[in-house]
Amino acid sequence: xxxxxxxxxxxxxxxxxxxxxxxxxxxxxxxxxxxxxxxxxxxxxxxxxxxxxxxxxxxxxxxxxxxxxxxxxxxxxxxxxxxxxxxxxxxxxxxxxxxxxxxxxxxxxxxxxxxxxxxxxxxxxxxxxxxx
Numbered sequence: 001x002x003x004x005x006x007x008x009x010x011x012x013x014x015x016x017x018x019x020x021x022x023x024x025x026x027x028x029x030x031x032x033x034x035x036x037x038x039x040x041x042x043x044x045x046x047x048x049x050x051x052x053x054x055x056x057x058x059x060x061x062x063x064x065x066x067x068x069x070x071x072x073x074x075x076x077x078x079x080x081x082x083x084x085x086x087x088x089x090x091x092x093x094x095x096x097x098x099x100x101x102x103x104x105x106x107x108x109x110x111x112x113x114x115x116x117x118x119x120x121x122x123x124x125x126x127x128x129x130x131x132x
């Protein structure tokens with residue numbers, strides 16, 4: 001099978017259309033852009049108390065979503081079962097369940113990453129042994 005055929009197959013694969021972007025609440029600004037990190041809703045309450053600062057958190061019935069600055073996935077593979085949504089685009093509706101004080105919606109991504117690693121039992125990517 002040639003490259004053109006494979007590209008054509010990829011383009012025909014059904015992809016759920018995003019319903020929209022998670023909204024930044026009134027009175028808040030997102031000067032660093034917005035992405036979102038989601039985890040299954042049973043993990044949300046385990047992650048929350050491990051964070052030094054909690055930004056906007058949304059729930060859609062199956063996941064909790066944290067707003068993080070754009071490109072918070074750069075060179076950082078988020079642990080499974082986390083989902084990274086560039087542009088904070090989701091395929092369903094979500095409601096705001098936590099609004100921080102202040103004017104920025106972000107949860108710091110490194111503490112969020114470490115909290116997710118902790119609750120999922122995943123070794124942080126930079127702590128793994130390098131093989132030759």
